[in-house]
Amino acid sequence: MSLEDGVCYTYEAALEKAIEMEEQGFRNYLYAIDVVEDRQAKAILREAAIEELNHKQRLEMALLDGHDKNAAGLQEEMPSMNLNYVFDQKEIAADADARTALAHAIYLEKCAVDFYKRLMSGCEGAPMGGLFKRLLADETRHLGSLEDLYEKYFLTEN
Template identity: 40%
Template sequence: ALEIAIEHERNSFDVYRKALKIVKDQQARRVLEELAEEELDHRHLLEKALVGEIVALHEEEESTGSPMNLSYFLQEKPLDENSSPQDVMVYAIHDEKRSVDFYRQMATQCAGAPMEELFARILEEETVHLAKLEETYEKLYMSQM
């Protein structure tokens, strides 16, 4: 289960790294850089657990609320050199939603196992990240609707 989660984080990091090579807008690049760093942190945490280290879980991050499920109505499209900050935000919301779903499934499948707590904690962190992205999207773009 840990190897699968590590691969998930590696893939998420690669998506953001590749996007950084093509996205030119500075605001969009900052969002991508922050997300890439978060994926590296999660991967490092999982790799430490894989080699048997006792993993100190991060303090819970603060968010003003639950995710708004924007991924249900925002259309995702591949990022390219012309991607706007809004395109990057939509893409990031979808990617974080996939991570929330992934860790929810991993925590459920590992119920009763030692890794359940780790996956549940990463699920909490990913849920907070998703909520923060959605809050930012709402502030930046939904007022224009």
């Protein structure tokens, strides 16, 4: 079954799926860092990759410990500016600048948000539903910070 089928996994299987998602996100950033030549673009992508590693490590610790130590953490989804609809940056080119790299990072984070929304909807009311709510909240926080950065530097009213 796929995530779109609304399946709810066991706690361990759900964590494994989330770890796979974070690993794939990290690999996407690593690839983009290798492709782009612009120093600022690389720095933006590197920071986003580090965030993915942090997510993955927290998930691995939850899998190792058998529970989520961050259970009392942020659980509310952060609103998005929905900049991803403008920046459908599935691929990144060697000549990408900081603006394009940031748009690419927004696209990748939106994919992660969508992934956790699908996982959460399949597990509503289940014990791991809270875990996915926290993961979704964390991803929306990261997406929001990238959107804020984009707005600050590239959507100025000058």
